[in-house]
Amino acid sequence: MIAKARLQQLAEKHGTPLFVIDHDELRKNYRDFRKHLPRVQVYFAVKANADPAIVRTLFREGASFDVASMPEFMIVHENIRHWPAKKRQDWIWDKIIYANPTKPTETLEKLNRYKPLVTFDNREEIFKIKKHAPDAGLALRLKVPNTGAMVELSSKFGATPGEAVDLILEADRQGLVVEGISFHVGSQTTNFENYVQALSLTAAIFQEAQDRGYHKMNLLDIGGGFPAPYDSTVRPLKELAKIINTEIDRLFPKNIQVLAEPGRFLVASAGYAVSKIIGKAVRDGKTSYYINDGVYHTYSGVIFDHCKYPIRSFKKGPTSLCSVFGPTCDALDVVSMAENLPDLQRDEFVYSTNIGAYSHASATWFNGFPPATVVHVNR
16 A cells, blocks of 8 residues: 555656556455465456556466456567567467457457457347457357346347357357356356356356357356455455356356456556646535646546545645536536545645556546546566
8 A cells, every 4th residue: 555645745746646556465466366266367458457567467476367458468478569469379378358249340450460359249240259259269248147236238249058059069059169167247246146047157157158069168168247345335356256266166167268357356446546636626515625636637437437436635624515627628527525624725646545446447528628647666
């Protein structure tokens, strides 16, 4: 954890808004995941924060990667581009999954030379892959319960259990190889029963496929959803891991390769946002602070991710209920309507923790305000 004094020093040195990434925390989170889920290969979901320096640190730790676009693929590929061709191809096959079920034909044509593993969840995608990326391996994305997840995904992605094996057999008829099944229980899942149900459904699909003559699947992708410790109400990873380990051992043979796609869990707690108060007003009897960061920038997760990032002060003192707004002219730019802060003055700094995931990744230049400056520490 980065000390408050260090954050202040960084803000004074680099200016604000500032987005700080602690690479010691990245390594700690990766190692914790490996410790508690030793059977699971860790594919970092690059979309959570596609900063090349983050990818590089996790690459050095031995991570694999879940990508959802060609730019994300190439960020990962940059780490191996100087390797000999066979070594590079073997690594791509073992360490990258293109886990976006629907892909443009142009993307498939570019991907095919790398012979990657890709997901699909419908018949149209099978025919598209057959035509434009016939050398790819496939994993069927299954629709599973997302109850209680902060971000629900099942309405957009996933084949229903009833059609799953038909799709697997159709891909086989087209000369493609379905390596296994993937699912996603929803982002920031605090309802651990989602994993239990998803694993049970997946095991049933494996069995039905075998009963219908398909014996080529040896991969189980349990997706993401692993919750970041935003507050004390979030149950720890070790508790979820115990459930997942038990169900995998109960439902699947030892020769099944298991992978997961954690994003938020790996990067959320590694990120800090530091901003400066640029304005102050009293509205309806409540103090309103305006800062030079907001929901169009590092706090984008407030809108896109239904997330709350408490605003904290560097100084102590009696607090009162305040509002905090971003710098743009849009009324949507509300960081929080209920923060307890001491009396602060213009040009003083405030900060937020646990803001490393789906934040700076979706920052914009709206109103001409640039995204926060990124600083990496403990690299």
